[in-house]
Amino acid sequence: MSSLSLSLPGPARRAAFGQIVLNEARLARRQPASLIAGVVMPVVLLVIFGAIPSFRQPAADLGGLTALDVYVPILIVLSLGLLALFGLPMPLTTYRELGVLRRLSTTPVPPWWLLAAQGLVQLCVALTGIVILLVTSITVYGALVPKSPGALMLSIALTAAAVFPMGLLIASVAKTATGASVIGRLVFFPMIFFAGMWWPRELMPGVLQGVSGFTPLGAAVEAMQDSMQGQFPPAAPLLVLVAYALVFGFLAKRFFRWE
C-alpha cells in the first residue's frame, strides 16, 4: 500500500487506474443498489414532497422558506450519506470476503487503488443525484436557486470528505458485508435524524439543534442551507466537517483491513 513507484510509465499507470474505475462503474450499473439509494430515492422523495401543496408555501416557522427549500439540502445529505455508509463499504467488504483485495495485492497495482476507484464511482453517483435533485427542485417545483454556488460546492465537498472515510472505517470494522450493513444502519439513522430528515433543524428545540450542529450530516445541512440562501456558510459547520474528515480519514487509514 505504501508503494507508489510502479514501474509502469505514467500514462500506462493512468490507464490501469482507468480500467479499475471502468469495471467499478460497470458493477455499479449492473448491481444498481447504490444508484437507487443515491439517485432514485432522493429524487422520488423530492417528487413526493413536491406533490404536497403545503410544502410549496413559505412558512413563518421556517424563516419564510418553503418546506421544499428546507428539504433540498436534507435530500442532498441523504444521497451522500447513503452512498458513503452503504454504497462504499458494502462492495469493499464483499471484495475482502471474496479475496479480490488479496489477489490485487499480488499484482504490481497497490490495492488501495480499488478503494480510490470505488470512492470515485460512488462520488460520481452522488454528484449525479445532487445535480438531478437541484435541477428538478428548481425547474419543476420552483425551489430556491442556490445563491452562493461556490459555498454550496465547498459544503458538498467537505461533507463527502467527512462521511466517505466513515464508510471506509465501517468496511474495516465489519468482517462481512452483512455486518457492514448492520453497522451502517446503526450509524446512518441517528445521523440522518440530526440532519432533519423527520424533523427539520429549524423546528428542533434549541438543545437538539445544538447537538445537530455537531453531527456530520447536521453540520452539512446547516452549511448547505446557508449557502443556498446566499450567505457564505458560518465557519462552525464547515470546521465541524473538516474535523470529522480529519479524524475519520486518519482512523480509516490506520485501521483499514486488507484481509
Add this chain to the structure above:
Amino acid sequence: MGIPQIAADPRLDARAGHLQEAASGGGRPPLNGAASTSAGTVATISRQDGAIGTYGPRRAASRPAVEIAHLRKTYGELVAVDDVSFSVAEGEIFGILGPNGAGKTTTVECAIGLRPPDSGTVRLLGLDPQADRDRVHEAVGVQLQAGALPAKLRVAEILHMYRSFYPDPADVGELTEVLGLAGKLKDYYKSLSGGQRQRLSVALALIGRPKVAVLDEMTTGLDPQARRDAWALIEGIRGRGVTIVLVTHFMEEAERLCDRVALIDGGRVVALDTPAGLAARARGGKSVRFVPSVPFDDRLLTGLAEVRRVEREGQHVTVTGTGTGELVNAVILALHTAGVTARDVQLDSSNLEDAFVKLTGNHPDQEGAAR
C-alpha cells in the same frame, strides 16, 4: 505411479538438456526440449510463442528463481513457519507439500511479499519482495487459494483490467485460447463453472508474463478431468520456461508434475527431494506378492540377501525386500530352482503418499476429508 515412470519422464531429459546447455553455453533455448517432448496438445501450445511467459533463452541458472533461507513467521503465540529453507531453480516445477496448517501458505505468502517474515531471507529472482514489491509482483504471477472475483464482471473485462497492470502483458485472445476460455469471454464470472473459474484465476496469474508462477492449491475442488487438464496446462507453462512453485496436498499431483518436492510439517522442511527420492525414503524395500503353484518352505526365500521377510495371507505370499539388489529376479529365480512357479505376481513400490505418511504422521486422505 512409480519410479520407472518418473525416470522415463521427458522433463528429466529436459533438465539434462538444460544442464548441458548451461555447461556449453550454446545457442539453443534450453527449455525447448521440455516443450517438444511434452505430450500432445501441450507441446503444440508450448511452441506457439508469446501468450504465456516469455522468458527467452536464459542461460545457466546461476541464480535460483526462488531462494528462501531460515524463514520464520509467527502469529502471536503461533509459530506458523519455524525454519524453512529451500531454493527453486529456474525452469523447475517445485512442489510444496504438507498437511493442513503445516505452514505452506504462510511460506508462499512470505515468498511473494504478502507478509513480512519475522526473520530469515527471501529472494525472488534475486530481489527482496519486501523492498522491491513492484518489481517482484511484475515478475511473479500468483494464484492464491480461494480467490473469487466480482460476480457481475465479464471474463474479458476482468482479463483486460489485470492486463493493464503489467508493462509487457500477454495477449488476452491467445491466453484464453490456451486456457480453454476463449468461448467464455462475454460470460459473467458468476456463470463460470469451478474449473473455468480456476482457469481464469490461472490466466490472471499468467497475464503479466511472469518468470515465476506461484500456484496455491490450484486443483483443489476440481473434478478429476479438470484436474488432469490443469496438469497438462502446468506442464505447458513450464514448457515456456516459467518457473513454477506448486502448493498442493495431492500426492498424485506432486508425483506427476514436480521435479522436486519440499515436504513441510510443523513449520519446517522435513524432507526435500525428487518425488522418487522421497518415495525411496519411505520404502522399507519393495515388496512382491504372488500365488505359488505348489507349497514351499519360507526359508527358501528368507535365506536370500535381498529378502527381509516373507508373509503369508491365504494363498498369497508377500516378500518384502531389504532395498538392495534385484528383489524380483532373486525371488523368481529361487522359486524356479525349487520347481515353484509364481502366479499373479504383483510388484508394490512405495510412493510419495507413503513418504508423506511416514514423514509427517498424517494421512493425506484424512486431511482432504477435513477440508
